[in-house]
Amino acid sequence: MPVIRGRSALRMSGAAVAVMLLASACGGGDGQGSSAKARPKVAAPKGTPIVIGSVGHFSGFAGATSKSSPDAVSAWAQWTNDNGGINGHPVKVVVKDDQADPAKSLAAVKSLVEQDKVIALVGSHEAGLESVWEKYAAGKGIPVLGGSSNSTAFETNPLFFPTAQTGANYVALWTNAAKLAGHDKVGAIGCAEVPACQNLFSLVKSAAPKSGVTFAAGLAISASAPSYTSQCLSLRGKGVEAVITATSQEVTNRFVSDCAKQGYKPLFMIPGQSYQPDVAENPAYEGAYLANDSFDWFADDAAAKQFRETMSVYSPDSPLNTSATAGWASAVMFGKALAEATSAPPTSADVIKGLLARPAKDTLDGMIPPTTYHEGKPATVAACGWYAQIKGGKLTAPHGTKAICLA
Structure with missing residues (x-):
């Protein structure tokens, strides 16, 4: 592998x-x-x-x-x-x-x-x-x-x-990542400053049934917020098992860290277009999935x-x-x-x-x-895409590096 x-x-x-x-x-x-x-x-x-x-x-x-x-x-x-x-x-x-x-x-x-x-x-x-x-x-x-x-x-x-x-298929690939990882309830966080980020919520809700998962919650979060503890607890309270991130990497990092402090460690799903090396090194991202719109590098x-x-x-x-x-x-x-x-x-x-x-x-x-x-x-x-997962500080391909297509 x-x-x-x-x-x-x-x-x-x-x-x-x-x-x-x-x-x-x-x-x-x-x-x-x-x-x-x-x-x-x-x-x-x-x-x-x-x-x-x-x-x-x-x-x-x-x-x-x-x-x-x-x-x-x-x-x-x-x-x-x-x-x-x-x-x-x-x-x-x-x-x-x-x-x-x-x-x-x-x-x-x-x-x-x-x-x-x-x-x-x-x-x-x-x-x-x-x-x-x-x-x-x-x-x-x-x-x-x-x-x-x-x-x-x-x-x-x-x-x-x-x-x-x-774009017609990309969000569906993200929800499919939750299914591949064995999770059912999907949530999403979006940047509060840009309305289009929050449009993601309706897109995920529409895409979720195609992957056989359920959209449970979408939260707009602000980059200026001092803490995301309440949002983490809200997602946990709604049973969200996998979270799609549509915020800046800096905000996502703080969100993931705040959730980890509360013992809440859902599957995080990250766009492969913006993958950063320090993500894999962060223990809070252990198990996170990348949904990739192009081939695995x-x-x-x-x-x-x-x-x-x-x-x-x-x-x-x-x-x-x-x-x-x-x-x-x-x-x-x-x-x-x-x-x-x-x-x-x-x-x-x-x-x-x-x-x-x-x-x-x-x-x-x-x-x-x-x-x-x-x-x-x-x-x-x-509707096909590539997937990767962070395991033990490494980027791996648990489902192989060939494209996986939605049924």
Whole structure:
């Protein structure tokens, strides 16, 4: 069973999930990876560069984890260029930080398209801001490939190609974690400061029956509260056995600690996008589950090993979490889409053609949920995800590292 030390169908609001993940993201993942060094194997590509862009909230509150997505795209691009590029063309990645500001997000995408001449957006990690620029991108014929695919655009826009789990299924994967761990009554905590965090409660209530569990309580908690003892006791009084966390990691840490002081130690369920190394080292998180929307970075299969090796060489300081694996999967998918392109250099139309030619229920060698891209219609993504559990200060895979699908 792979382990890694913690060292370093319902329709839902995509914005709610995005804000929920933004709230829980603030810190690093595990930088552990292969020490093998990738080396150029062929002459450097000399064709016209293929330019791709990535936009998102890559600084401040959520930047420490969300930036892993474009970091992975850049690592893939460097590895690709060191191995001949795509049909002799080097790949150039332009990253824009929108600081979670809608106006800056739209301006960033316009700049990428009009000035940098990108042919695709790859590995973006927005906070639900895709809505401010999705029509613009579609009007320009620019395909959008992952990374984080939780926004509604990936469920409704034919030019958005998810390479990770979509929002329609993600909360159901969390409730399924409770079922896998043998618990029945599920609760949730959400940041009181952001209404979208609290929208999680209705989403969990809707998702719970799909996993065969019961939603028992949802509590909005404030980051400024001096103690969460009363909330812990409230959840315990309602028989909550498993708690979904949709708060900042700092608040979650205090909440977990306060509950432990009261002898209340439910199963905590954490987004894999915001996994931090100190979580596994905290005894209060013993037994906690991660519900992952992208493949487990610590798996021992060939695809995960190549991901870790490449990251260790080209982006060694980037935290490893599902923000990173979602970005990586989007970059690999982009490369696959252009494998047979004949234009020199390739165009956005070539990318779209290549994506639509992918097989139905494509898993990209186990890196994405079974996904089918459709011409003129949104993609279809199976309700499958990956799970991990903290045991003895380690991140483990008690159910294996292959995707598990809801019945």
